[in-house]
Amino acid sequence: MNQGRVIIIGAGVLGLSSAVQLLKHGYQVTVIARELPGDYSIDYASPWAGAHFRPSPANTAAERLEQSLMRETYQELEKIAKEIPEAGVKFVPAIEYFDTAATLSLDEGGYTEWPGFRILEASEYPVGHGSIQLGVTYSGWVLNSPVYLKWLQQQAEKHGAQFIKAQLADPQEAVAVYRASQPHGVASDPIAVVNASGRGFDDHASFPSRGQFIIVSNQCDQTISHHCRDGSSTVIIPWPLGGGTVIGGTKEPHDWSEEISDISTEQILQRVGDLCPGMVDRHTSGLEKTHGFHVKQVYIARRPMRKGGLRLEKVDAQCKELQATLPLIHCYGAGASGYKISWGVANQVNELVSQIHVVSNSTEDE
Missing domain, CATH: 3.40.50.720 (NAD(P)-binding Rossmann-like Domain)
Known part of the structure; x- marks a missing residue:
């Protein structure tokens, strides 16, 4: 009709x-x-x-609305992942590390209610990351x-x-x-x-937020997010169907630059290698400059912020x-x-x- x-x-x-x-x-x-x-x-x-999916606390009316929209989307993507694999959606374990535990209140907005949620033991933190105060895991999607x-x-x-x-x-x-x-x-x-x-x-x-990210061939079977004390974050996001792994990144509000920063690229590669050493290729020669990563693409995009x-x-x-x-x-x-x-x-x-x-x-x- x-x-x-x-x-x-x-x-x-x-x-x-x-x-x-x-x-x-x-x-x-x-x-x-x-x-x-x-x-x-x-x-x-x-x-x-x-x-990729990561929860967020909900304290304001706008945040509560967003969380409701997230739940509806999560449920729909569960169906798509099960029934239509060619759509490129997959559910994987998700891990988050926080350098300041106060940045996350686990009881706010049902953060703990997402499937598979648990608090990580300190022994599960990456070696050498003594700054981490809290780690959590849950079932998340990637696409x-x-x-x-x-x-x-x-x-x-x-x-x-x-x-x-x-x-x-x-x-x-x-x-x-x-x-x-x-x-x-x-x-x-x-x-x-x-x-x-x-x-x-x-x-x-409305305004743009410039982000610089890298796509690498190195594989990872989970998403990892590390939220640093200074407000920056490092993310590792596997793309299904042979898309490689997205790693990054930067958040630069109101920055209109289209130029790729070699310094940012270097920092991202170093941070990801420290956060998930299992991704690093230590056997293939010629990867010294990229810290053991097979770099497919470095790119800039502008997020539509408001x-x-x-x-x-x-x-x-x-x-x-x-x-x-x-x-x-x-x-x-x-x-x-x-x-x-x-x-x-x-x-x-x-x-x-x-x-x-x-x-x-x-x-x-x-």
Whole structure:
């Protein structure tokens, strides 16, 4: 049943997940994006994401919402990992080390309730890391970002989604671009536009956070995160289906530089080698400069951050193209949590669209 057409701006993980969910509920979907799966750009963050699960405490209303979205996503990814291995999702043991135990309250927000959670013994800490004050483990998921995004696109196309590659300067342009792409007299006007554009449009609360990461061939069968006292972190994230291992990284808010830092690369390789010496190749010659790592790629990406966190709301916007009010649903600014909350956000978007449609139908019945 045709529930109406929805235009989605952006083909990152939030936009694509929302597209699939809306299609499953009977909506027609057109995705308009500057980049599509298979493209690579410093500002197309989703293909670069390490994409792994780690819990977070929930003290504020925004954090509690995010945790609820995380739980919905966790459950959906469990199904995908079991039923669709080609999607590139896998569940593995996850380990976190904290140099300051006060940074994590285990009782806040149900942190201890995630599957497989336990506190590590000091004997399980990496040798030589006397700074670690707390270690925990639980069952977490990892996914191969480029493979998973392509799978989402294929799911959307299978259900009839249309993809248009275009760069928009304002959400207002979405309807005009959609109309121009359709055969004359065939286009059905949208009932809503979803803004899943990463940093939004002219949102002064949004900003980029530069991250430098490395993909290596060296294997690891678990995720490892080390949270240092100075606020920096070291992560090790295996990518399923032969994607290698993502290691890193840096967090540099408001930094627009595209230049790779050799110093950062050196520091990341050293930190990861110390954190997980079992990954280091000590037998192959010629790896001295890379500390025993087979480096496949060093890359820079910009996370779509937003002061105040994710923007997830519906507003009524005046659409010049339609000369009428059109619902605009914002879902952007997820920062590093995009994959963790993606299916929860998709469910929320579907709910917001369904409310619009109910109102529309009731008006027509009157």
